[in-house]
Amino acid sequence: GACGLLTGIYLVDSMLASGTVGRGMVVATDADPEPGVSEGFAFPALGGAVLLSADASRPGFTAFRFATFPEVAELFQSAVNWRENGSGGRNVLSLEIAGDYADRALECAESTARELAATERLDLGEVECLIATASVPGFAGELGRRLGLSGERVASPPDRLAAGHTAALAAALESRRLAAGCTTLFVSAGSGLTVVAALYRA
Template sequence: MGTRIDGAATAYGRHGALRLSDDAARTCLARGGHRAGDLDILINAGMYKDRNIAEPALASIIQDDLGANRGHPPRLGHHGTFSFDIQNGGCGVITAAQLVDTFVGPGTAQVGLIVAGDADPAPRTSRGFPFAPAGGAFVVSHTDDATGFTRFTQRTFPEHQALFEANVRWDPDAGFLGRGKNVLEIVEAPELAEACVEHAADVTTQLLGEADLRPRDIDLLITSQYPLRFPERLARRLGIPLTHLPQVAPELGTLHTAGPIAALEAAIESGRFASAGTTLFVTVGAGVTVAAALYRATDISSTR
């Protein structure tokens, strides 16, 4: 039994995180051959939300926008959709995948959707915001064969927490007519990229060792797209050929939580995900935090 990836999609443009997440989710469901009503669980892993909204959970709004089993309790003969947010920065997608796998893998739930999107919460006042606006989603379902995620790992290296800091603070001179506003400030140290590559390589090497695998056994490497050129630098550090990376457009190199979904989408669309025996997912974020997973894939088109 396992958790099979059925489809993925991303959305870009000058819109807020909610609209981009909605657009990606709708396209993803269509590509995966699912309807919104099929969803048993929906997790939003996005970080930077419209107007820095904290409540309600964005996942519940996405669920409502999609029309995924609105209302409680479920109608007779139907099921509900359990939706919630998780926040783990650039590693949120893998954290969400691990949570979904605990429901979908054993068959407690049949279909799950992971959504992630970021956009500058206040473009006129935010300072140092480095990420391109984007939303991403991928849909998974239960399978009775060996397809799916086989192993997860996550580690945080708090000695590097100062390399990337995001804070919301009150600026009395910001906002309309200078009457004050909460302002998002992001500060990134030049050493962040190297720290991410170094620790991602260490965590991944340990993961492969625990699975009795070597870098040459990896058919496909799907990673965060930020920091810039992280995928290529990590592949070189691990000794995985660059040809095992999906071809993601250069302008998508500044995606945050949706970055690994963009890589997954590219791999699926090119047919490389379907033909990969073993796929390695590696994500990085502030902390410095690293989350990684191994996935055994079969041809998506043959399972629908």
């Protein structure tokens, strides 16, 4: 789902920290499994990968926070259902995203990001780059506004990929080089409603 890439980074980061591996790659992709048959699959075909390695000269990912908001789980749902037709039937993937999903995702993402900042004693004014996705165009910019970050500090996927799902974070990351000493806040929101926030120090 939309939080898959950050969750994968969390798992690889744990293995790097323990010395279990020296390098790790997280790969994410989205593609309509049955174009013309699936219902509500509006995500662009997109793939991305992030390569991670241990580097004693820089902190890297220093903190993660996971939060789930089951009270709004119905706002983003997917299911595979059997549909009868003239030749027997077939399984059909359907996705439903409620009209107020974007607003609630922003609320949940903001609270999770602020909780992470409070736990890490981070002044959000110190964040030099925000990379945020939630399968909703304009999500990163609006989250940045809520957190008090100016537009130039926000990295977003290109417009044509703004509605990207699992791999959107990789597309946004590609649009911004993380300079040495830069403090970056990653935030992803998706079905569940689930939010993952991570702090990265280059």
